Structures are given as C-alpha cells and as structure tokens.
Amino acid sequence: MAKYQGRTVTLNKPYRTPGQTKKFAVFVKNRSTGNVNKVRFGDPTMSIKRSNPARQRSFLARMGGVLKQVRGQKNLSPAFWSIRAWRSGTKL
Numbered sequence: 001m002a003k004y005q006g007r008t009v010t011l012n013k014p015y016r017t018p019g020q021t022k023k024f025a026v027f028v029k030n031r032s033t034g035n036v037n038k039v040r041f042g043d044p045t046m047s048i049k050r051s052n053p054a055r056q057r058s059f060l061a062r063m064g065g066v067l068k069q070v071r072g073q074k075n076l077s078p079a080f081w082s083i084r085a086w087r088s089g090t091k092l
Helices: 053-068 078-086
Strands: 002-004 007-009 024-029 036-041
Touching (some): 002 036, 024 078
Antiparallel strands (some): 002 007
C-alpha cells in the first residue's frame, strides 16, 4: 500500500478505468524519486482476445522490440504493463 494524491492505493495491480482515455491503469512506485505514479495503458475501444494463442504470439512478438527501447525503470512504461496483461493467467 502507498499514498497517491492523499488516498491509499495498491501498487503493481492493474485495474480497469471505465469512462477514461485508457482501458487500464496501475500505480507504480518510482525508484528514483520515491513518488507513486499512475501508468495508464490499453485502448478502451478494442478487445484484446488474449485467450487466442495466435493473437497472443503475434502481440508479444510486436511488443518485444518496443520494451527493449524503454530506458530506465521498465515498469513505469505502458508497454511493460500491456505485455504483462497479455500473459496467460493474468487477472485484469
């Protein structure tokens, strides 16, 4: 648990954000500053269909290169959380 804008939040647990510009959000602690950041990711108009193995392989193949380009703390990147959401067994 951590504080974000005066309220207690759970870190590193993605949740849905209905009515927002992105589909999911997650609170992450920035190691360099010590602050808690909100990372938003996902297109709210698209379904991900991660249960389809062919789609899952295709998405992970596309996003692997994107994550390699991220500098610094990886879990502050929306790409990191998008890839993590596509893994089998991840609860969203």
